[in-house]
Amino acid sequence: MPDGRKGYRGVALRKLEEWDVAVWADVEVDTDRGSFRGVILPRAETEDDLHVVLKLQHGYNLGVRADRIRRMHQVARKEAAYKIPEKEFPFDSGRPRVKLLGTGGTIASRLDYRTGAVIPAFTPGELYGAVPELADVCNLETEKLFGIFSENMTSKEWIAIAKAIGREIERGVDGIVIGHGTDTMHYTGAALSYMVQRSPVPIILVGSQRSSDRPSSDAALNLRNAVRAAAYSDAAEVMVCMFGTTSDRWALLHRGTRVRKMHSSYRSTFRTIGDVPIARITPESFEPIRTDYTPRRRDREVEIDAVFEDKCTILYYYPNMQPDVVDALVGAGYRGIVIAGTGLGHVNRALFPAIERAIAKGVAIYMTVQTLWGYTQMHVYDTGRDLIHMGVVGCGNMIPETAFIKLGWALGKTRDLDEVRRIMLTPIAGDLTDREPFDGYVVLQGGLPEVEAFLRQHPL
Amino acid sequence: MPDGRKGYRGVALRKLEEWDVAVWADVEVDTDRGSFRGVILPRAETEDDLHVVLKLQHGYNLGVRADRIRRMHQVARKEAAYKIPEKEFPFDSGRPRVKLLGTGGTIASRLDYRTGAVIPAFTPGELYGAVPELADVCNLETEKLFGIFSENMTSKEWIAIAKAIGREIERGVDGIVIGHGTDTMHYTGAALSYMVQRSPVPIILVGSQRSSDRPSSDAALNLRNAVRAAAYSDAAEVMVCMFGTTSDRWALLHRGTRVRKMHSSYRSTFRTIGDVPIARITPESFEPIRTDYTPRRRDREVEIDAVFEDKCTILYYYPNMQPDVVDALVGAGYRGIVIAGTGLGHVNRALFPAIERAIAKGVAIYMTVQTLWGYTQMHVYDTGRDLIHMGVVGCGNMIPETAFIKLGWALGKTRDLDEVRRIMLTPIAGDLTDREPFDGYVVLQGGLPEVEAFLRQHPL
Numbered sequence: 001m002p003d004g005r006k007g008y009r010g011v012a013l014r015k016l017e018e019w020d021v022a023v024w025a026d027v028e029v030d031t032d033r034g035s036f037r038g039v040i041l042p043r044a045e046t047e048d049d050l051h052v053v054l055k056l057q058h059g060y061n062l063g064v065r066a067d068r069i070r071r072m073h074q075v076a077r078k079e080a081a082y083k084i085p086e087k088e089f090p091f092d093s094g095r096p097r098v099k100l101l102g103t104g105g106t107i108a109s110r111l112d113y114r115t116g117a118v119i120p121a122f123t124p125g126e127l128y129g130a131v132p133e134l135a136d137v138c139n140l141e142t143e144k145l146f147g148i149f150s151e152n153m154t155s156k157e158w159i160a161i162a163k164a165i166g167r168e169i170e171r172g173v174d175g176i177v178i179g180h181g182t183d184t185m186h187y188t189g190a191a192l193s194y195m196v197q198r199s200p201v202p203i204i205l206v207g208s209q210r211s212s213d214r215p216s217s218d219a220a221l222n223l224r225n226a227v228r229a230a231a232y233s234d235a236a237e238v239m240v241c242m243f244g245t246t247s248d249r250w251a252l253l254h255r256g257t258r259v260r261k262m263h264s265s266y267r268s269t270f271r272t273i274g275d276v277p278i279a280r281i282t283p284e285s286f287e288p289i290r291t292d293y294t295p296r297r298r299d300r301e302v303e304i305d306a307v308f309e310d311k312c313t314i315l316y317y318y319p320n321m322q323p324d325v326v327d328a329l330v331g332a333g334y335r336g337i338v339i340a341g342t343g344l345g346h347v348n349r350a351l352f353p354a355i356e357r358a359i360a361k362g363v364a365i366y367m368t369v370q371t372l373w374g375y376t377q378m379h380v381y382d383t384g385r386d387l388i389h390m391g392v393v394g395c396g397n398m399i400p401e402t403a404f405i406k407l408g409w410a411l412g413k414t415r416d417l418d419e420v421r422r423i424m425l426t427p428i429a430g431d432l433t434d435r436e437p438f439d440g441y442v443v444l445q446g447g448l449p450e451v452e453a454f455l456r457q458h459p460l
Numbered sequence: 461m462p463d464g465r466k467g468y469r470g471v472a473l474r475k476l477e478e479w480d481v482a483v484w485a486d487v488e489v490d491t492d493r494g495s496f497r498g499v500i501l502p503r504a505e506t507e508d509d510l511h512v513v514l515k516l517q518h519g520y521n522l523g524v525r526a527d528r529i530r531r532m533h534q535v536a537r538k539e540a541a542y543k544i545p546e547k548e549f550p551f552d553s554g555r556p557r558v559k560l561l562g563t564g565g566t567i568a569s570r571l572d573y574r575t576g577a578v579i580p581a582f583t584p585g586e587l588y589g590a591v592p593e594l595a596d597v598c599n600l601e602t603e604k605l606f607g608i609f610s611e612n613m614t615s616k617e618w619i620a621i622a623k624a625i626g627r628e629i630e631r632g633v634d635g636i637v638i639g640h641g642t643d644t645m646h647y648t649g650a651a652l653s654y655m656v657q658r659s660p661v662p663i664i665l666v667g668s669q670r671s672s673d674r675p676s677s678d679a680a681l682n683l684r685n686a687v688r689a690a691a692y693s694d695a696a697e698v699m700v701c702m703f704g705t706t707s708d709r710w711a712l713l714h715r716g717t718r719v720r721k722m723h724s725s726y727r728s729t730f731r732t733i734g735d736v737p738i739a740r741i742t743p744e745s746f747e748p749i750r751t752d753y754t755p756r757r758r759d760r761e762v763e764i765d766a767v768f769e770d771k772c773t774i775l776y777y778y779p780n781m782q783p784d785v786v787d788a789l790v791g792a793g794y795r796g797i798v799i800a801g802t803g804l805g806h807v808n809r810a811l812f813p814a815i816e817r818a819i820a821k822g823v824a825i826y827m828t829v830q831t832l833w834g835y836t837q838m839h840v841y842d843t844g845r846d847l848i849h850m851g852v853v854g855c856g857n858m859i860p861e862t863a864f865i866k867l868g869w870a871l872g873k874t875r876d877l878d879e880v881r882r883i884m885l886t887p888i889a890g891d892l893t894d895r896e897p898f899d900g901y902v903v904l905q906g907g908l909p910e911v912e913a914f915l916r917q918h919p920l
Contacts, residue, residue: 264834374724
């Protein structure tokens with residue numbers, strides 16, 4: 001067995017040797033933190049000599065610290081299942097059709113047995129090789145639209161994705177999955193929520209916070225959840241499907257207009273802000289958390305309204321802000337400014353003359369709250385009332401990122417500022433709601449054991 | 461009894477008449493949501509005819525919906541206690557000295573019996589009249605530094621507060637409370653964390669989310685908690701003391717550098733980001749949640765370093781950002797830019813030439829994450845590595861608002877950009893930590909009954 005412990009070295013390699021197991025062995029591992037069952041994966045990372053990486057039975061990869069392993073016992077060999085080359089994705093006329101649109105980033109990957117290298121998987125056959133469970137769910141088609149890091153997304157890409165979605169809906173797919181880097185996934189989610197109106201099928205954005213060659217990758221599970229949501233979910237909305245909690249057993253479906261990345265590296269990074277997510281999803285189930293989603297339809301009607309004004313910006317207010325910041329944006333030709341204000345939607349009085357100058361020049365200025373949760377309430381204090389009087393418009397509980405995308409979209413549609421205002425204040429895809437539900441602030445997040453323990457131990 | 465039901469009308473007035481009770485009656489109220497005991501307060505708000513407002517025994521005001529009241533029973537009359545005019549704050553040589561510095565906003569108020577008007581309370585005597593429990597805790601002195609809405613705070617006010625703190629510490633006070641509007645309280649918290657170094661006593665920022673004439677006001681309780689923390693807390697740090705959860709029984713003490721306002725209107729708006737709060741506080745207790753705070757000292761040494769560079773700004777990155785935004789800031793003479801980047805600290809490639817031009821002109825550019833939770837990790841992807849190569853410096857888990865304040869402070873101290881970098885990357889007052897604790901993301905928040913109920917009812 002050449003390269004039977006491919007990529008392992010140091011402590012981890014010695015542990016495999018000690019228990020006479022190798023890569024692709026299906027093993028039971030006892031550690032001082034519990035027991036696990038999974039297949040030993042080859043390693044591509046040479047820096048790490050401390051972990052043995054297991055692919056657990058539900059598709060999740062786990063790095064087990066070698067120095068915590070007490071015993072390893074081989075149950076079977078899985079080599080054949082992993083060594084097979086790309087196979088044709090099995091077609092079954094009884095399964096829904098799902099289209100996966102690639103935009104960049106690694107969605108899933110295959111491990112090359114001979115070299116231990118990680119090969120990005122994208123075609124249906126490659127994905128089938130990497131995540132064979134997909135074939136239980138749907139007939140998968142894939143198309144790479146482009147391949148960029150998500151921070152480099154521009155209005156051009158948002159428009160291209162929207163148009164591709166329109167085309168695929170007309171072609172008859174039952175659901176669409178968009179592979180996307182997580183950094184700006186929520187901006188694209190908002191853009192597609194406006195550019196694609198009245199979709200009859202689910203449109204699911206998915207990515208991974210940990211690339212698929214790493215232990216603890218969420219890539220395969222997120223993809224399975226997203227494909228399941230696209231194929232079977234009853235919610236025909238633009239949604240982000242990502243890891244829901246510290247548990248690896250379920251994901252959440254978030255509305256594209258109400259979701260935000262809230263942690264730079266955790267897998268449970270996406271949160272619905274000021275509302276509750278649409279549903280909990282697993283590779284086997286769709287459980288609605290709310291009932292007011294837009295349901296799936298059988299028709300093929302969809303309205304693609306893919307426009308965007310690039311001279312639109314976010315101004316993040318901070319105390320001590322000088323008016324020259326506003327003047328500089330107007331001088332650079334910006335036509336739309338979304339302010340992330342403090343409190344109920346405030347800026348300092350020093351900015352007022354610059355804001356008046358901007359509005360006099362026809363710049364559309366909209367207010368959101370940098371607290372992220374809550375509403376603009378600009379009638380409560382003098383500051384807000386003065387801003388309203390100048391023509392600044394409060395966006396309620398639209399999150400700043402969503403208001404920015406909506407304003408760029410509205411300014412792309414029309415130069416009539418009254419019409420822009422009408423569009424901005426019309427709720428679309430749940431971007432603006434009358435009430436925040438009771439648990440809209442604390443967030444459907446789960447998993448607070450240490451906090452709960454503190455509160456239990458320190459009752460009042 | 462003239463004006464015996466002052467300010468009441470409609471449903472609420474009829475309910476008082478039905479049970480023959482009036483303002484200042486100490487009553488037991490049975491409702492379909494439970495029973496309450498408290499003193500009926502006069503109303504100043506004429507819009508609301510639905511609520512009877514009670515001052516509960518622990519000082520919290522509660523608005524009880526009149527249509528839910530089944531019975532009201534007068535236990536006693538409290539009129540005398542509320543009608544007394546301003547009294548001298550009782551002095552007791554055994555109690556700690558606390559100095560309350562006013563900056564604006566209403567900290568507490570007295571209800572004028574004859575008119576029902578709300579009179580802001582600020583002098584020790586007025587505060588004693590409004591919140592007599594303060595006299596059990598400390599000898600209170602007050603000083604109004606200025607009176608402005610907190611969005612209008614500038615570096616001038618931050619510097620004035622820092623200097624007043626230095627003076628009061630030298631005068632021998634045992635703790636300082638700063639009354640402050642909540643909107644920008646965390647910016648001031650960060651500014652004082654840098655401008656006041658090595659304080660021997662607690663410095664507590666406090667405010668209220670609901671003004672003291674409203675039912676459900678948090679003003680009196682926050683003030684009692686803050687004064688208690690200033691007088692007795694062992695943590696000699698700059699801290700925000702505000703409502704901790706949906707319960708009205710405790711408050712949290714947050715580090716000034718790690719706290720952020722997270723809801724525009726809820727009382728439980730302040731959260732420690734990426735860490736756990738320092739302590740839970742009640743009017744009777746100080747319970748440390750962490751042990752690594754800086755302890756109180758008996759000496760009177762303190763270092764006031766009150767400087768700030770006003771040409772410092774926050775650039776909130778969004779995909780599709782055009783380079784002219786960066787050029788405009790540089791053109792306006794900005795010397796420091798804190799970017800709130802996406803993901804691990806990224807912006808798009810289109811900005812790279814503008815960032816290079818800015819750095820060539822001597823602009824200090826620092827990177828934070830707009831996810832708020834998590835760390836910049838700019839070595840992971842090409843984008844981050846390229847930004848590092850250009851001279852952009854990652855700020856780890858410093859929150860964007862704190863990094864902005866720290867950069868303004870550092871640029872106020874020196875024009876040497878290497879020294880600025882050294883200051884920025886040196887942890888001060890917990891602004892930059894090596895590790896995020898397990899419960900640093902989900903936040904010590906408590907009170908998730910609906911979420912917990914959902915998870916219990918839908919086990920996986």
